Amino acid sequence: MEIPYLISNFQFRHPVSYSTTVHFGKSVNLSMKDANILNHNLELQDPSIYVIGQNAFIGSASTKSLTPAQTLSVGFFNFFFFKAIIMVKSKSENRSNIIWGFFSSVKLTIVLLIILAIVSIVGTLVPQEQGAAEFARRLNPAMLQIFTSLDLFDMYHSIWFRLLMGCLAMNLIICSVDRFPAAWKRFTLRPEPDRTKPFDNLPPEQSFLAQGTPEETANKVNKLLQSRYKKIRKKEVGANRFFYGERGNYSLFGVYLVHLSVLLILVGSLVGSFFGFDAYVNILAGEQIDTVMLRKTMKPLKLEFTVRCDKFTVDFYENGSPKEYRSDLSFLVNGKEVAKENLLVNHPVEFMGITFYQANYGSAPGKTVHLKISDNTAQSSIADMKVEAGRSIALPGGEGKFKVTDVRGDIMKMGPAVLISVQPNQGKPVDFWVFKHGEMARKMLPEPMLKSPKFNPSVFKPYTFSLDGLETKYYTGLQVNRDPGVSIVWIGCFFMIAGLFVTFFLSHKRIWVHLLRTDQGIEIRAAGMANKNPVGLQRELEHLTNDLKGLFGKKG
Amino acid sequence: MLNSIILSYTTFVYFAAFMFYLLGMVMNREILARIGTFASLIGLLAQTVAIILRWVESYNIGAGHAPLSNLYESLVFFAWTLMLLYMIVEWRTKNRTFGTFITPLAFLAMAYASFSPNISSHIQPLIPALKSNWLISHVITCFFGYAAFALSFSLSLMYLLKRLDSEERNNIFLRLIPGLRILDDLNYQMIVVGFLMLTLGIITGAVWAHSAWGTYWSWDPKETWSLITWFIYASVIHSRMVRGWKGKRIAILSIIGFACVLFTYFGVNYLAGLHSYAK
Numbered sequence: 001m002e003i004p005y006l007i008s009n010f011q012f013r014h015p016v017s018y019s020t021t022v023h024f025g026k027s028v029n030l031s032m033k034d035a036n037i038l039n040h041n042l043e044l045q046d047p048s049i050y051v052i053g054q055n056a057f058i059g060s061a062s063t064k065s066l067t068p069a070q071t072l073s074v075g076f077f078n079f080f081f082f083k084a085i086i087m088v089k090s091k092s093e094n095r096s097n098i099i100w101g102f103f104s105s106v107k108l109t110i111v112l113l114i115i116l117a118i119v120s121i122v123g124t125l126v127p128q129e130q131g132a133a134e135f136a137r138r139l140n141p142a143m144l145q146i147f148t149s150l151d152l153f154d155m156y157h158s159i160w161f162r163l164l165m166g167c168l169a170m171n172l173i174i175c176s177v178d179r180f181p182a183a184w185k186r187f188t189l190r191p192e193p194d195r196t197k198p199f200d201n202l203p204p205e206q207s208f209l210a211q212g213t214p215e216e217t218a219n220k221v222n223k224l225l226q227s228r229y230k231k232i233r234k235k236e237v238g239a240n241r242f243f244y245g246e247r248g249n250y251s252l253f254g255v256y257l258v259h260l261s262v263l264l265i266l267v268g269s270l271v272g273s274f275f276g277f278d279a280y281v282n283i284l285a286g287e288q289i290d291t292v293m294l295r296k297t298m299k300p301l302k303l304e305f306t307v308r309c310d311k312f313t314v315d316f317y318e319n320g321s322p323k324e325y326r327s328d329l330s331f332l333v334n335g336k337e338v339a340k341e342n343l344l345v346n347h348p349v350e351f352m353g354i355t356f357y358q359a360n361y362g363s364a365p366g367k368t369v370h371l372k373i374s375d376n377t378a379q380s381s382i383a384d385m386k387v388e389a390g391r392s393i394a395l396p397g398g399e400g401k402f403k404v405t406d407v408r409g410d411i412m413k414m415g416p417a418v419l420i421s422v423q424p425n426q427g428k429p430v431d432f433w434v435f436k437h438g439e440m441a442r443k444m445l446p447e448p449m450l451k452s453p454k455f456n457p458s459v460f461k462p463y464t465f466s467l468d469g470l471e472t473k474y475y476t477g478l479q480v481n482r483d484p485g486v487s488i489v490w491i492g493c494f495f496m497i498a499g500l501f502v503t504f505f506l507s508h509k510r511i512w513v514h515l516l517r518t519d520q521g522i523e524i525r526a527a528g529m530a531n532k533n534p535v536g537l538q539r540e541l542e543h544l545t546n547d548l549k550g551l552f553g554k555k556g
Numbered sequence: 557m558l559n560s561i562i563l564s565y566t567t568f569v570y571f572a573a574f575m576f577y578l579l580g581m582v583m584n585r586e587i588l589a590r591i592g593t594f595a596s597l598i599g600l601l602a603q604t605v606a607i608i609l610r611w612v613e614s615y616n617i618g619a620g621h622a623p624l625s626n627l628y629e630s631l632v633f634f635a636w637t638l639m640l641l642y643m644i645v646e647w648r649t650k651n652r653t654f655g656t657f658i659t660p661l662a663f664l665a666m667a668y669a670s671f672s673p674n675i676s677s678h679i680q681p682l683i684p685a686l687k688s689n690w691l692i693s694h695v696i697t698c699f700f701g702y703a704a705f706a707l708s709f710s711l712s713l714m715y716l717l718k719r720l721d722s723e724e725r726n727n728i729f730l731r732l733i734p735g736l737r738i739l740d741d742l743n744y745q746m747i748v749v750g751f752l753m754l755t756l757g758i759i760t761g762a763v764w765a766h767s768a769w770g771t772y773w774s775w776d777p778k779e780t781w782s783l784i785t786w787f788i789y790a791s792v793i794h795s796r797m798v799r800g801w802k803g804k805r806i807a808i809l810s811i812i813g814f815a816c817v818l819f820t821y822f823g824v825n826y827l828a829g830l831h832s833y834a835k
C-alpha cells in the first residue's frame with residue numbers, strides 16, 4: 001500500500017536518538033511499510049523520515065549502534081506510538097499535535113500501568129543480578145542470548161524499562177499540563193448565586209418557611225454561611241435574596257499533588273542513582289578502614305575519613321538466633337577522632353553525608369596464630385607458640401627467622417591455613433602454606449599442588465610446622481551509602497499520601513441558598529453540587545438546612 | 557497456648573457465621589442473617605482478645621513484640637482486619653448479604669493459619685532487622701489494604717452474580733444481592749481505601765528497608781509484586797475516568813488485582829527474596 005505523504009510541519013524528535021536533522025517543506029514519498037520498519041529494524045540510512053498524517057518522524061544514524069535490547073525497546077515504543085497515534089488521531093481531529101494528544105490520554109496511562117505490571121512480573125520470575133548466574137547456566141545458548149540481549153537479568157535497570165517509566169512520566173506531565181487550565185478555571189470560578197439548576201428535583205426537606213423581613217433573614221443566613229463557606233456571593237432581586245458559597249476548592253489540586261509526587265519519586269531515584277553510591281565494608285573489631293567496596297562495579301572507593309570499629313557486640317536469644325548486634329564506631333578525619341557513634345540494626349549513623357548501616361556480622365581470623373613446630377629428627381614437638389602475623393620470630397635452632405605472612409579462615413573449603421615465610425640465615429626465603437587440617441588437605445589437594453613445596457609444611461628441614469588454631473575475631477558488616485536523592489523521594493511519598501487523601505476523601509462542595517418571598521413568608525431553600533461523594537454532599541446539605549431552621553426557631 | 561486455642565475456635569465461629577448468612581439468603585430469612593451478624597461479632601471479639609493475649613504472652617516469654625511477625629500472625633491479623641472492615645460496611649449499609657461473600661474469606665484465612673501443617677503458631681523471637689516501628693506500621697497498613705481489596709473482590713463477585721439476575725429467573729438469592737449501582741460504588745470505595753492503605757504500606761515498608769538495609773527499594777520479589785498490585789489498582793482508578801469503564805470491567809480488574817494481592821502474600825514465598833515469612 002503506497003500512500004504519499006507530505007511533510008508539512010515536523011514536530012517530533014525521536015525518543016531514543018537525539019541527533020536528528022529536521023527537513024522542512026520537502027515533499028517525500030514514503031510508504032506505510034517504511035514507517036513500519038521502525039518497529040522491527042532500526043538499521044536504516046540516515047536521515048530516514050517517517051510520516052503519518054501531517055507529522056514526520058526522523059530516525060537517525062545512531063540507531064545502528066543500538067544493542068538488541070534498545071532496538072526492541074524502541075520497537076516496543078514505536079508500536080504503541082503508531083497504534084496510539086491512529087487511535088488518538090481518529091478521536092481528536094482538532095488536536096493539532098499528535099504527540100500531545102497521545103501523551104495526554106488517560107487510556108495511555110492505563111495501558112502503561114498494565115504493561116509495567118506485566119513486565120515487572122517477568123522480572124520476578126527471572127532471577128535478577130546475583131541470582132541470575134545459576135539460572136543462566138540452565139538455559140540453552142540461544143535462550144541465553146535472547147535473555148542477555150533483552151537485559152532480562154537486570155531488567156529493572158535496563159534502558160527499556162527506564163523508557164517505559166519515562167513514558168509514564170511524560171504521560172503524567174503532559175496530561176497534567178493539558179488539564180491544569182480547566183482545574184484552575186474551576187478553582188477560580190464563582191458561579192451566579194441565583195442559578196436555579198441545582199434546585200431541580202429539590203427534596204422537600206431542603207426547604208422551609210421562615211417569618212421576618214427580607215433584610216433580617218438575609219443577615220442571619222449570611223452570617224451562618226460566612227462562618228462556614230468561602231467565596232460567598234450575594235445577589236438581590238426584588239425581595240428575593242440569593243447566596244452562593246463553597247468549600248474544599250483546594251481539593252481540586254489533590255490529583256496534581258499525587259501526580260507531582262510520582263514525578264518527585266522518579267526524580268529522587270534518578271538523583272540517587274547518578275550522584276549516590278551503594279557500597280559495603282567489613283571491619284574487624286579493633287581495626288579501621290578508609291575504603292569501601294562499591295556493589296555495582298566491585299571497585300574500591302576511598303572515603304575522606306577513616307572509620308574504626310572500637311568494639312563489636314552481639315547478644316543471642318536462648319534459641320541461638322541473634323537478638324541484637326552493635327558496632328561502636330569512631331570516625332577519624334586526618335587521624336583525629338571527630339565522632340563516636342553506636343551503630344545498631346535499624347538505627348543508621350550518618351557522617352559527612354555518608355550513611356552507615358549495620359548490615360551483618362561474621363567472624364574472621366584475627367592476627368594471632370597458634371603454631372607448633374616439631375623437629376623431624378627428634379619426632380617431638382619442640383615449640384608451641386602463639387605468633388602474631390607479620391612479626392619475625394627466630395627458629396628454635398637459630399637457623400634463621402620465620403614469620404606468618406597471611407592468615408586465612410578458610411582456603412578452598414579446606415579449613416584455616418597460614419602462609420609461613422622462613423628466612424634462613426643464608427639463602428633465599430622459603431614460603432609454604434600450613435593447614436590446620438593437614439590430613440584432609442592432603443587428600444583434597446590436586447596432585448601437582450601436593451608435590452609443590454608450597455604446600456609442604458616440612459619443606460624447611462628439619463622442621464615441620466603445624467597449625468593448632470587461629471584466634472577468630474568478629475567483624476562487623478556495614479552497608480555504606482550515599483543517596484542525595486532520598487529526601488526528594490520522601491517528600492514525594494509525603495505528597496502522595498497527602499494528595500491521595502485529599503483526592504479520595506475531600507470534595508469541592510458548592511452550595512446555593514435561596515430566600516424567596518412568598519405569601520406565607522420567606523421560603524428558604526438550600527441546594528448544592530459536588531465533584532464527588534454525593535452522599536457527603538447530601539449529609540452536608542441536611543446539616544446546613546437543620547442549622548438554618550435553627551436560626552429561625554424551627555426544629556431540624 | 558491459650559491464644560492459639562481461642563483462635564482455632566474463632567475459625568469455626570466464622571464458618572458458622574458464613575453458614576447463617578448463606579442460609580439467610582437462600583431461605584430469605586432475615587433472622588438467620590441476624591444470627592450471622594451476631595456470630596461474626598462474637599468471632600471478632602474473641603479474636604481481638606486472643607490477639608491481645610498473644611501479645612502479652614510474647615512479653616512473658618521474653619520475646620516481646622506485636623503479634624505481626626510471622627505467617628501465622630499475619631494471617632490472623634488479615635482475618636481480623638477483614639472482619640473489622642466488614643462489620644463497618646455492614647453497619648453502614650445495613651445490608652447483610654455481603655456477609656455471605658466475605659466471611660468465607662476470613663474463615664479460610666483462619667483455617668489456613670490454624671490447621672496447615674506448614675504454619676507454626678509458636679511465638680518466635682524477632683531478629684534485629686525486624687525490630688522497628690516502621691515495620692509494624694508497614695504490616696498494619698498493608699493488611700488493612702489487603703482487607704479492603706478482599707472486600708472489593710467479594711463485591712466484584714457479587715456484581716458479576718447480580719448481573720445474572722432477571723425477572724424471568726426469579727432467583728431469591730440473586731434478588732437479595734443489592735443493586736448494581738450500590739455494589740459498584742461500594743466496590744470503588746473499597747478500592748480507594750485499599751489503594752491508599754497499600755500506598756502507605758509500600759511507603760512505610762520503604763522507610764523501614766531504608767533504615768535497615770540502606771535502600772528504600774531493591775526490587776525484591778515481594779516488593780515488586782506489591783508494586784505490580786499497586787499498578788493494577790492505579791489502572792482501575794484511572795479506568796473510571798475513561799467513559800464506560802464502570803461496573804463489569806472494574807469488577808474484573810479488581811478480581812485480577814486481588815489475585816495479585818494473593819500472590820504478593822503467598823506466591824512470592826516460592827520465589828527468592830528478603831521477606832522471610834513462611835520459610
Ligand code: HEM
Nearest residue numbers: 104105106109168171172175255258262500503790793797
Ligand atoms: C503512576 C502513578 C499514578 C497514580 C498513583 C495516579 C493517581 C491518581 C489518582 C489517585 C487520581 C484521582 C482519582 C479520583 O479522582 O478518584 C488520578 C486521577 C487522574 N490521573 Fe492519575 N495517577 C498516576 C499516573 C497518571 C498518569 C501517568 C496520568 C497521565 C495522563 C494520569 C492522569 C490522570 C488524570 C487525567 C486524572 C483525572 C484528574 C481529574 O479528575 O481531573 N495519572 N490519578
